[in-house]
Amino acid sequence: GDGNSLRDAFIELGPQILMELFAKTRTSFDDYDAILFHQVTEPMLDVFLQVSGVPEERIVRTVDLLGNVASATLPLQLARAIADGRVKRGSEVLWVGLGAGISVGVMTTRI
Numbered sequence: 001g002d003g004n005s006l007r008d009a010f011i012e013l014g015p016q017i018l019m020e021l022f023a024k025t026r027t028s029f030d031d032y033d034a035i036l037f038h039q040v041t042e043p044m045l046d047v048f049l050q051v052s053g054v055p056e057e058r059i060v061r062t063v064d065l066l067g068n069v070a071s072a073t074l075p076l077q078l079a080r081a082i083a084d085g086r087v088k089r090g091s092e093v094l095w096v097g098l099g100a101g102i103s104v105g106v107m108t109t110r111i
Contacts, residue, residue, distance in 0.1 A: 014051075014098060015051055015052040017105075018052055021108070029054060029094075032094040033093060034058060034060055034077070034094070035055075035060075035094045036060055036073075036081070039068065045063055074097065082111075092110055093108065093109050
């Protein structure tokens with residue numbers, strides 16, 4: 001696919017879907033112990049964080065060490081967040097899936 005077009009679509013859709021979630025659930029980034037989302041490349045992740053306002057300290061960065069690990073990204077991030085003690089029983093986790101073909105989805109869970 002066209003990487004630039006995908007990046008532009010995610011930058012447009014991603015923040016919008018997060019704001020819709022926050023409005024419907026009356027939450028904000030501060031309500032989540034970890035924010036997990038698919039990381040395609042470091043530059044794309046950094047731009048997304050900037051335009052969406054996602055706090056860097058809430059994410060579990062994996063793309064820098066492991067690259068794009070496709071559908072394993074979110075479960076891998078959860079495992080790392082549990083291992084480092086950031087996520088434990090009762091933690092609130094926000095999952096953000098962004099995929100080629102352009103699909104965007106969000107989910108919240110209490111662990």
